Amino acid sequence: MSLLDRSILVDGVRLAYRDRGQGEPVVFVHGTPSYSYEWRDVVPHVEDAGFRVITYDLLGYGDSERPLDRDTSVGAQTELLVELLDELNLDTVNLITHDIGGAIGQRVAIMHPTRVKRLMLMDTVSYDSWPSATWQKIIREKVDGYSAMGPDEFESMLTKQLRMTLADETVMDGDNLRAFLAPHRTTLGRVSFFQHQVSHYDSTYTEELADRLGEITAPVRIVWGAQDSWQPVSYAERLAADIPDANLVVLPQAGHFLMEDDPAAVTAQVLEFLREDGGR
Template sequence: MILDRGMILDRDMIVDGVRLAYRQTTGRTGETLVLLHGTPSHSYIWRAVIPALEAAGHGVLAYDLLGYGASERPLNRDTSVTAQADLLEEVLAQREIARCTLIAHDIGGAVAQIFATRHPNRLERLMLIDSVSYDSWPSATWQQIIRDHLDDYSAMPQPDFEAMLTRQLTMTVTDPTRMSGETLEAYLAPHRTALGRASFFEHQVRHYDSTPTQRTAPLLKTLTVPTRIVWGAEDRWQPVSYAKRLAADIPAAHLTIIPNAGHFPMEDNPTRIITEIQTLIG
């Protein structure tokens, strides 16, 4: 089963004065799995994963990060990964989740690393999927854009912006046909308005900054929860070398490299992602 785009997140919550779109199921196993997406994406990326986890009886909480997807996009609010980690703590408190398994992708992985090292007692398990880490982000191209051309990019005509974002999204999969049609439209949809375009640069690109993950890196060795590092072998954004480094630095972490998968392995091979999550939970 794959969830329809409109069915993934079915309600809103107000946390620390901002609105977040979310989905929560209680399950029957006692496990609560919290799914954190990355950029340029939103909770749509979990549409083929959530049904299998819920069918297995696990509680699931998925939400769009502040400034992303269907959540509020206030232009005067900090949406850095550090601020998102602070907000995650507020979300878990409001949803009365004392401990959880964090499953995080891309910059969601940065949020998870910060949260895990700050609040290890709140975690049962951790999975990092093609996560940013250390100094792995942003790319040299994005560094130059942020430093010299961010205002120019923010002001580009909508067709040019969508063409640029389409090129970026196509790089996330090994088979370009997987990022086309309705799938591509779903990823582009949050950015099809002037506010959506501005939000992409203000809430996402402006906060492409590795300082928080470099600051957190020395603390990874303190993590003791069961951890799996899952990576697409063909990831063009986050090299596999960073996956190996994470696996070496986090005690007893298990590394899985998925062949024929790119930066969005949930698109290339969702069945494998489901299997890895089920293996982590045991």
């Protein structure tokens, strides 16, 4: 199921990653509730197009380490990404980001501007857009008692949430659903999900950027699913207005996990963006 085939030690923690190709570097940053698996239908095409592509699991997600004593907030993940780039000897990269990965991308572009050549934001959290109403309800009702949640109750809850990410819910079924549930099918996986993901659904990390989005100097393309029920298109329009010269593309038949609903359109957008201004 995993795209990833190696690990690297960064600031004392193990990150699972994939590094293919010799061209201009591109880093894919996934969202939540997800992991690098979401890029499986996009990344190989970008690799084949002649780019060096790095794909990884955020700390506490997927195949990366799940240390119970480490901060895995958006702020901490931002600095860990910069340290990962240092470990890989990458000075400047193209960032392709989704959901909370987009919050990380916004923060890197503002706080470490020399590290970002281009930034793509897909259905990113922003401003006060998160957590969504359904996640707010789960946080209120479940987080304090998550240790008592059995595997069946957990999978029912997460399956319902995962299906909300799609314009076509039937895509989230069978082997695909099992792949998204796989990292959480142990007691550690379920505890880690709440500790490393849900407990850090905190809009502070994007609200504090609201007045600084105009500082982004890298070219930005915003790609959004028109049927996103978690992050409405109105937030995409607001981002496009606040980020200098940002370009907005809305995919009509896609939801929040737009790379699940329309992987071909997402791949086309990524490659078109990477080839702008002299890219390969």
